[in-house]
Amino acid sequence: MARKYSIAHLTWLPWTPAEMIYNTHLLDYDYVSLRTISQGLPGEVNHDISNGSELFKLTEQALKDTGMRINDIELAKIDENTTEIKKYEPHLEAAAKLGVKNVITNIWTPDKAFYTEKFGELCDLAAKYGMSVNLEFVTWAEVKDLKSARELLAAVKRENALILLDTLHFYRSRVTPAELKDTPKELFKTVHICDAGREIPTDKESLVHTGRAERLYVGEGAIDIAGIVKNLNDDVVLCVEMPHVKRVARIGAVEHARRTLETAKEYFKAHGIE
DSSP, X not given: OOOOEEEEGGGGTTSOHHHHHHHHHHTTOXXXXXXXXXXXXXXXXXXXXXXXXXXXXXXXXXXXXXXOEEEEEEOOOBXXXXXXXXXXXHHXXXXXXXXXXXEEEOBOOSOHHHHHHHHHHHHHHHHHTTOEEEEEOXXXXXXXXXXXXXXXXXXXXXXXXXXXXXXXXXXXTTOOHHHHHHSOGGGOSEEXXXXXXXXXXXXXXXXXXXXXXXXBOTTSSSOOHHHHHTTSOTTOEEEEOOXXXXXXXXXXXXXXXXXXXXXXXXXXXXXXXX
16 A cells, blocks of 8 residues: 655644645645644744634635645643643544544643643543544653653553654654564554754754754655654554755745655655555
């Protein structure tokens, strides 16, 4: 079977969901992965499609026009301010109306008892809308590696709890091939793919900078992306997440999105993954 590709909104966040759908449909992507839950970051555009907004209607029409699908939405993060998981319900409800089956979360508080409880609540809320919760471990977050992600899933014991593997965080949190092979493959439905240099920064600022502004095309850096993907099921969605501010300034967002897909397909073909 042919591999399915999605593109993460972070690759070029200023596009509205409808723009993302129309543009990437022309580039031959299979899915889009949208950030419809704003993080309140400096300069971030709010793409909230909940509550029957005009943005929702435009997104719905774009899906009908193109036949594209939304693989997932983000980011239902859990931090010290996430006292009410129900605040995410309008976002999940709107996404479910568009056929979305996955929501992404990260953990940003050291209070293990608190985030375990809230993660379980998020899984229960998502289940109400037929959605899975994909826990992405992030190098500079509290749940920062595969081991701690598996521990959290084991603690909550929810059938709709999954792990979202990001090749950048996989590499920079020093997950070993043995750890990946020991993890049940059914826990992975999506993998964020990008490349990075061999050096692993030790300071948070550098880690964040790469993650949000300077990810490399697949095959351009030092990450054994093929080795990772070969240990996952063939139906895992390959989601390119490659924000690169300087490249977009030089060649434009559409061309950058085209190259992210082209280079990924060329790389995987060369490694016997198609």
